[in-house]
Amino acid sequence: MSENNFDSESTENLYSLAKEKIEFGESLKSYVSRHKDIEGLQKLARKINQELKFLRKVCRDRTLKKEHLQCSNLTHFSALIDTLSTIKNCESVNKVYCLEDRKVTVDIVCDNGLTWIKVIARNPKSLSQICMGNSSYGTRSIIDQASEYVQCAKLYPCLFQTPKVIFVFVNGIGSNLSNKLKNCGVTVVGARSEDYDIAESDSDLSDDENVEKPSCTDLSTINATCIKKINLDVSAMLAYCCSVANGSAYLYDFHVPVLKQQAEWERQRPVKPILDNFFEGKTLYCCETAKTSFKNIVNTVGGSNEKIRSKELLERVVVLPDNATYKETLEGSEGSEIFRNVQFTPDKVLKLGGKIRQRSLTIFLFGDRIQAVTVTSNDGFIRAAKQQNINFVVFVHESRALTEQKEHTKAIPFSS
Known part of the structure; x- marks a missing residue:
């Protein structure tokens, strides 16, 4: 009853x-x-x-x-x-823009088109869980949406400026997620709290070495896109020229676990378009050490097409001595405020050992001296440097290895 x-x-x-x-x-x-x-x-x-x-x-x-x-x-x-x-000076609501083969709907466009706003009313804990992978297949995280907004904004400049992207979190947002959004180039509005963060141990991620690698974008320097000079690390040049990033990820299933995983990452997040987008309108540099190391690796383990692509890439790159400074480049100082805040300074000493190796240190110091953003997948070096309170100006991408030679011996074509 x-x-x-x-x-x-x-x-x-x-x-x-x-x-x-x-x-x-x-x-x-x-x-x-x-x-x-x-x-x-x-x-x-x-x-x-x-x-x-x-x-x-x-x-x-x-x-x-x-x-x-x-x-x-x-x-x-x-x-x-x-x-x-x-908001004052609101121009439109639910404005639709085209980004490649899909549409992006901007909740609010204001400031005469100079500001794009997305409004999020979801539970902040749920947002963090989705970003940690605790969701059904195909669910897009707020990080995915932020990347899409920022990418789309660059395609629709207003008054010769890229619109500012703001995400408003009505119910608040986790501190870690807020920081990741800032690193994507998004301004975050809303209460931040560590109570909304999800610890990695609480997620469904396993400890298996083949589990998907977390995004490295949180290591990239904020606002580094304004710097017009790029210092290419060896890892960046390898990723740009490797076969797996130039089509073979869709052709072969690799036996080697590391290559198998990188091919899977490539199918999910192709690295070359990311690098091309970052390179656009900028001058590419590398030091003699990086060039020599890159050529040695390609000549030793690279395939014929990888060697052709490496030659073509180096023709686009300005090669300077390891000890060059920004005065020796063709451009003046770019993003000087960023470098004043985070650059390696002579009164600090970065100790060698572990992930801090001499070749990497030479390459990163070169980028620092010529005031260029170093493009790299060497997140181990960056984290180790941060532990010594040294921050380099970097753009971090996922790693890719040369694979062309192994496609004939340690891979199976998907068609077979």
Whole structure:
């Protein structure tokens, strides 16, 4: 008897909440009707109407479920309108831009097009879990969306400037996730708390050596894209020229665990387009040590096509002595403020040992002296340097090895 009463009360409470949700949706429509001059708001009003129509139908048919309220888009629409009410010079809402073969919808465009805003009303703990991989297959993390926004903004400059990307987290965000977004080039608005962070030990990641490698982008220097000089590490040149990054990842299944994993990464996140995008409009440099080491590796283990690509790459690179300074480059000092804040200085000594090897140290110091951002996959060196309180200006990408020779001996074509 009491159980039936409980079920009845729970059902009535659910319908009461639905009624409140519908009334709330009507208030959102009221705001929209008062701001008809903003592009896209009428489209938003139609979406709100669709939500309300659905809720009224399930209430009328007595088929309402708790999930209907939990998954209602009215929560997001409310957060969007709340954010909109605090913004001046709003130009449009739900503005659609094209990025390659897909569309990117920007919640709010303001400041005469100079600012793009995305509004996030999701549970902050859930956002962190998704970024740690604790989600169903195909679920896109907020980091994926940030990367997409930043990439898209570069394609649509306004007043000769790339629009600023802002993510507004209505319910807050984890501190670690906030830092990762900043490293992607996104400005974060919302309460930060370590309580929302998910420890790696709490995730579903295993300790197996073949588990997917976490993103290295959190090691890249913030705002380094403004620097027009690039110092190529050996690892960057190998990644750019290797067969696996130039098509063979889709042709072969490698026996060697490391190569098998890198091929899988390449299919998920092709590294060459990332590097090409970062190289665009910039001058490529390398020191003599990097050039010599790169050529030796290619000549020893590189395949015929990898050797051709390496030659073509070096023709694009300005090679300077190991001890060169920025005064010896063809350009002046770029991003000097960044270098003043984080560069290696003569009064600090980086001790050799472990991940700090002489060749790497020579290459990174060269990039520091000519005031170029060092492009590298050597995250071990960067982390080891950070432990000694030394920060280099870097752009970090995933590692790729030369694979062409091994395709004939330690790989199976997918077609066979």
